[in-house]
Amino acid sequence: MTTTIEVRDAVRATGLTKVYGTGDAAVHALRGIDVGFAGGAFTAIMGPSGSGKSTLMHCLAGLDSVTDGSVTIGGVELTTLNDRQLTMLRRERIGFVFQAYNLLPTLTAEQNIRLPLDIAGRQADPVLFDRVVDTMGLRDRLRHKPGALSGGQQQRVAVARALISRPQVIFADEPTGNLDSRSGAEVLSFLRRSVRELEQTIVMVTHDPVAASYADRVVFLRDGRLVSELLEPTAQSVLDTLMKLEG
Numbered sequence: 001m002t003t004t005i006e007v008r009d010a011v012r013a014t015g016l017t018k019v020y021g022t023g024d025a026a027v028h029a030l031r032g033i034d035v036g037f038a039g040g041a042f043t044a045i046m047g048p049s050g051s052g053k054s055t056l057m058h059c060l061a062g063l064d065s066v067t068d069g070s071v072t073i074g075g076v077e078l079t080t081l082n083d084r085q086l087t088m089l090r091r092e093r094i095g096f097v098f099q100a101y102n103l104l105p106t107l108t109a110e111q112n113i114r115l116p117l118d119i120a121g122r123q124a125d126p127v128l129f130d131r132v133v134d135t136m137g138l139r140d141r142l143r144h145k146p147g148a149l150s151g152g153q154q155q156r157v158a159v160a161r162a163l164i165s166r167p168q169v170i171f172a173d174e175p176t177g178n179l180d181s182r183s184g185a186e187v188l189s190f191l192r193r194s195v196r197e198l199e200q201t202i203v204m205v206t207h208d209p210v211a212a213s214y215a216d217r218v219v220f221l222r223d224g225r226l227v228s229e230l231l232e233p234t235a236q237s238v239l240d241t242l243m244k245l246e247g
Contacts, residue, residue: 009036010169010201011060015069018055018224029055031224032069037169040199042192044212046238047221048246054173056221057205061094061171062086074168091120095162095170099177101154103146103161109153110142113160124164135197136160136190152183156190163194170194172204176211188214209238220245 018030029052037043037060045053058064060071062078071078073093081089103112113133117124133139136156146154155175162170172191176184192214194200204215212218213235220228222245230237 008039010039010074011037011203012072013056013060013069014072016056016059016066016071017068018052018059018064019067029224030059030066033221033224033226035219035226037201037203038217039168039201040195041217042195042202042215043204044215044218044233045203045205045221046207046212046218046242048242050223051221051245052224053205053221055224057171057173057203060203061096062090091116092165093168095165095167097155097158097162097170097172097175099174101146101151101158101178103154103157105146108143108145109138109149109157112146112157113138113142113164116161116165120165122165125166128166129164131198132160132163132194135193136163150183151179152186155179155183155187159187159190159194163198163200167200169201169203172202174206175204176206176208181210184208184211209235209242212238 013033013035016030016033020027020029033056045056047053055064059066066079073089076089078086104115107115114124133142136159138156138160141149141153149157176187179187188211191202195202206212213233215233216231218230218233218238219226220241227245228241230241
């Protein structure tokens, strides 16, 4: 039996359209997408190669402009913001986790975690810092530099760095793409914990059905359109849906 909890969307796209180029060379990457991403939930975005999933994430996160339609994060419409306002919104409301860990090799794990707040001239909430460090299982690795950490540990540092500024949403782009299966499962478990224990909102692009099975919900794109979704996904149900889309 499935229990449905009604939660407000942390991110919403309405009529989202993205076209690259003009005339005969125009590429319609997104075609009028309407989708919401619930606050305090873990949503995966999937689809065949060229379906528009990475473009959707980049538009949702304000990393790419939209051709038509709107994106709102926490009730703020991104398409109304100038470059400075957009930069501030990304700094204050959005966390990012990418396939490349993007850690500074000369800094310790703790210094890497605190870096975004240091750049913004803000102090970390000590209670939140301790919760994030313990949730990510990094307490005994804080003094280590990235070169002394495994890939999975480095990615957990990157997740902690994204969490520490209390973003309204974390966008994760293939966060386990550079990891072996064990390290990938480790990072995904910690992402899952951050949703359950820290009430974090996560939107993740992945091509991996196993990774998607950690999410509460999976939305599927094909040819720039939202075509299907799964609640409480399993690796097999995700794989079955992908095969139908690619068939």
